Structure formats: structure tokens, C-alpha cells
Amino acid sequence: VQARSIVFHWVKGHSGNRWNDEADRLATEAADRQDVIEEQSLF
Numbered sequence: 001v002q003a004r005s006i007v008f009h010w011v012k013g014h015s016g017n018r019w020n021d022e023a024d025r026l027a028t029e030a031a032d033r034q035d036v037i038e039e040q041s042l043f
Helices: 018-032
Strands: none
Touching: none
16 A cells, blocks of 8 residues: 555635636535445445
8 A cells, every 4th residue: 555645725715716616516516416325434
């Protein structure tokens, strides 16, 4: 298993930021889907 580094940056919402707008669109699309896959724990 490779170690991954994750960095979070605060971005003002609804401000015309291209990547934030795309993330919002994808999140909305995912939330509206009916074919939700049940989460399975690995532990």
C-alpha cells in the first residue's frame, strides 16, 4: 500500500472557481442518483 498525501484548501463557494464549480456539479449529480451502492467495510 502506497502512502498518499492529501491537502485541503478552503475555496469560497459559488465564486466562479472552475474546479469548485465542477466538484459541486459532480456532488449534486451523485446525490441525485438512485443506484446507490451499499458501503462495505474492510474491517
